Amino acid sequence: MSWKETRATRLFNIDLPIVLGPFGGLSSVELAATVSEAGGLGSYGLYGYDAERIDATARELREATAKPFALNLWLPIEGEDPPRPDARQFAAYVDILRPYFELVGVEPPAQPDAYLPDLQEQIQAAIEARPAVLSFVFGVPSGAVIEEAHRNGIVVAGTATTVDEAVALASGGVDAIVATGMEAGGHRVSFLRAPEDSLVGTMALVPQVVDAVPVPVIAAGGISDGRGVAAALALGADAVQIGSAFLATRQSAISPAHLAAMRGPGAAHTVLTRALSGRLARGIPNRIIAELADPAKHAPFPIQNWLTGKFRPAAAAQGIPGLMSLWAGQSTPLIREDDARKLVDNIVESVDSIFGRLGQT
Numbered sequence: 392m393s394w395k396e397t398r399a400t401r402l403f404n405i406d407l408p409i410v411l412g413p414f415g416g417l418s419s420v421e422l423a424a425t426v427s428e429a430g431g432l433g434s435y436g437l438y439g440y441d442a443e444r445i446d447a448t449a450r451e452l453r454e455a456t457a458k459p460f461a462l463n464l465w466l467p468i469e470g471e472d473p474p475r476p477d478a479r480q481f482a483a484y485v486d487i488l489r490p491y492f493e494l495v496g497v498e499p500p501a502q503p504d505a506y507l508p509d510l511q512e513q514i515q516a517a518i519e520a521r522p523a524v525l526s527f528v529f530g531v532p533s534g535a536v537i538e539e540a541h542r543n544g545i546v547v548a549g550t551a552t553t554v555d556e557a558v559a560l561a562s563g564g565v566d567a568i569v570a571t572g573m574e575a576g577g578h579r580v581s582f583l584r585a586p587e588d589s590l591v592g593t594m595a596l597v598p599q600v601v602d603a604v605p606v607p608v609i610a611a612g613g614i615s616d617g618r619g620v621a622a623a624l625a626l627g628a629d630a631v632q633i634g635s636a637f638l639a640t641r642q643s644a645i646s647p648a649h650l651a652a653m654r655g656p657g658a659a660h661t662v663l664t665r666a667l668s669g670r671l672a673r674g675i676p677n678r679i680i681a682e683l684a685d686p687a688k689h690a691p692f693p694i695q696n697w698l699t700g701k702f703r704p705a706a707a708a709q710g711i712p713g714l715m716s717l718w719a720g721q722s723t724p725l726i727r728e729d730d731a732r733k734l735v736d737n738i739v740e741s742v743d744s745i746f747g748r749l750g751q752t
Contacts, residue, residue: 394621394746395739398607399630402546402567403524404459406430408624409735410569410609412634413463413526414577414644415439416700417718420448422642422731424455429735432524432630434461439700441508442516449520459523461548464513466530468582474691478502484690488698491679491714495705499698506693518543524567526550528580531563548609552581552589554599559583561604569632570600574613576635576661576720578672586671587663594626601627615722617741624742633738635720640731646707649717652677658723667703667716669695675723678713 397408409431411423415438423433435452437445445462452460467473476484481502492499514532517525518540525540526548532540540547549560550569557568571580572593579586593612601608610623611632620631638645639653652658657675665671666683669692674680679699689695699716706714728734 394624394742397624397629399567399609402607403432403461403630405432407735407739408628408630409620409738410434410461410611410630410632411637412575412577412611412632413461414634414638414718415463415465416716417638417644419642419644420451420455422637422640422644423452423460424458425642425731426637426735427456427458427460429732431735432459432461434463434524434526436463437513437517438463438465439507440513442512445513445516445520449517449522452522461524461526462517462520462522463526463528464510464517466527466532466582467510468529474694476502476690476694481694484694484698487683487688487690488702491699491706492702495702495709495711495714497702497705500701503697506697518545521545524548526569527565528578530582531560532565534564537564550580550611551600552579552586552596553583553591554596554603556581556583556589557600557604557608561606565606567607567609567629568600568604569609569611570596570628571632572596572610572612573673574721575611576638576673576723577718578668578670579663581671594622597623597628598626613720613722615720615725616727617738617745619722619725620738621742621745635718635723636726636728636734637731638719639723639726639729640734641729642731646715648707648710648712649715652712652717653719653723653726657717658719661719661721661723665689665695667696667699668692672716672718673720675717675719677715677717679715 407430413434413436415436427433551557573590581589607629610628615636
């Protein structure tokens with residue numbers, strides 16, 4: 392059997408076991424559609440989207456491609472109480488970040504009634520959009536959500552950073568599991584233990600998850616080229632999810648300053664930080680990460696993410712990478728291609744060559 396034919400490709404009804412990582416905040420309809428049109432599974436992250444915007448995004452994706460695509464949502468971490476700061480505490484959070492607002496010329500915001508859209512409305516809108524796949528991070532979707540998704544012909548995927556999380560997801564009824572190693576860029580989506588205590592490398596995590604669960608496993612984290620894809624498939628993965636390499640293509644929503652950072656020397660030394668969002672995430676070190684290294688300076692998630700999200704777009708527009716979230720994975724220095732379709736074609740050619748040398752197809 393060809394390496395292109397796996398449980399994941401059959402489950403998702405796609406031609407290639409290649410999945411686009413869903414970027415919360417950096418997703419692009421063009422990039423998701425390009426990956427789907429190339430035979431993989433394009434993905435779109437819906438973090439912070441309300442129901443109306445989810446509906447509009449799904450319509451745009453359908454206009455751009457008739458192929459399967461995935462939508463992604465964040466779940467609240469079970470047992471983690473949402474922060475409810477009073478006016479004085481909120482003002483203290485703003486004061487810590489005030490120099491950054493001033494630098495980009497943005498007025499600090501007033502305290503909102505809510506920092507995120509209603510989750511149930513998001514889930515309902517995503518299901519009504521009927522993507523081929525609905526994926527979740529930071530937890531196990533409820534049985535009711537999975538059942539409703541299945542009634543609408545939607546495959547449900549969860550994301551694990553440890554074997555225990557993968558087992559919890561499988562027991563909860565998901566159809567596929569993304570096993571994401573600590574090399575991955577962006578947020579560490581751990582939900583059973585602290586992310587600092589859940590830092591397992593991709594090549595160690597994937598075979599353990601494959602052995603532990605009966606559903607298809609998608610390897611993620613530190614994979615940017617055909618060599619990484621071939622290695623993950625050889626370890627038993629049914630597909631590979633690629634983030635940073637696609638993020639650095641012209642079809643993504645990345646800013647020029649972020650792209651320049653990914654192409655620069657700092658990309659070889661990514662770090663884990665809570666400074667930008669209040670949750671642990673991997674990115675290229677910059678001014679704000681250095682200046683907010685003390686956890687006492689971080690508002691809890693989602694407040695920190697909401698606050699920095701008010702000046703980060705201005706920083707990107709003004710070309711100030713020091714005040715941006717420069718998410719990137721540990722394999723970023725391996726990135727060579729700037730076109731998403733050509734990246735897929737290069738990966739296919741490389742994996743064909745690798746497995747051909749091994750006498751496989």
